[in-house]
Amino acid sequence: MKTVLVTGTPGTGKTVIAKKLSLLLNYAYFDVAQFIKKAHLYSKYDRKRACYVVEAKKLVRELLKVREKALKRGEKGIIFDSHMSHFLPCSKADLCIVTRCALKTLSQRLTKRGYSKSKIRENLDAEIFDTCLVEAVDNRHKIVAFDTTKKKNFKLFSKRIIRILNRRP
Template sequence: MYIITGTPGVGKTSISKLLGSKIDAEIISIGELVEKENLHLGWDDKRKTFIADLNAVSKRLKEIIKLGRKNLIIEGHYAVHVVPPEKVAFVFVLRKDPRDLKKILQSRGYHEEKIKENLAAEILDVCLFDAVNIFGEEKVSEIDTTAKSLHEVMKEILSVIKGEKKPKVGIVDWLGMLEAEGELDDYLKDF
């Protein structure tokens, strides 16, 4: 089983679909599961999203894993918090340059507060930190999707799955990059 995680807008859903078709894996989108099966605590008006019930999601995923296929891809920005670590071969944390990510989130119609929160999460490595903390560096592979095609990203993922490359973290430093370019305050001034 594999997890594909990262800040909203980095390409999780697209990569999961492409990879799933390549390795004949069933894809479970955590966000869709929460909505379809009412695994939430209610609606967050501020963020315009459901508040996932992580315990209920985790319990449901364990049931799906028991019944389901061996080859699963679990996709979502909080997937690392609801999947049993012992069942996971690798966690792929997708990353994207915050300047590009901002444009994607704006094109999706996200409100300004939600964009700021997601950009801060990307800059501060939140998804990567959580993945490494829960699964350990040996299972986590950080992949910069900036200016890469879906096929290029999939090839990187497949090289780890096939054992051709070891998982690697620490490949991007958005905080350092934005600070060096004098843009950090533009992204984190409200935090």
């Protein structure tokens, strides 16, 4: 079974890419953010930053269980969608896709979502400093970055992903 991680700063297009790939590849789609809330994998809600404080080690343990269940169900593959998905060990993932986006476009997307100015700034900083990419590299994932600023690139990108996933280990 193939495991694909889709990570990136909020607003860069993770969910759109993950869902499109899930349909194209016939892989199970897994929304990590929803799972974090449902399974209470957080220690508290940070009102100032408007986000849950996630217990990363606990999250990884639970995601590995989800992966094992998908394997037992006979899934062809699974796609984990989250700005934290890259915390899974590289030994358990075939590919880590990092979504990227131009700062102006990212700011517009987050404004449309109703994010506060401080939350937009926090996410722009994360994109400027390549937070998700750097963490994925630190975790030694096989990485493909994808710029979602323009929506025309998906067809070529998906062909590249299929080639990578079909390679023999």
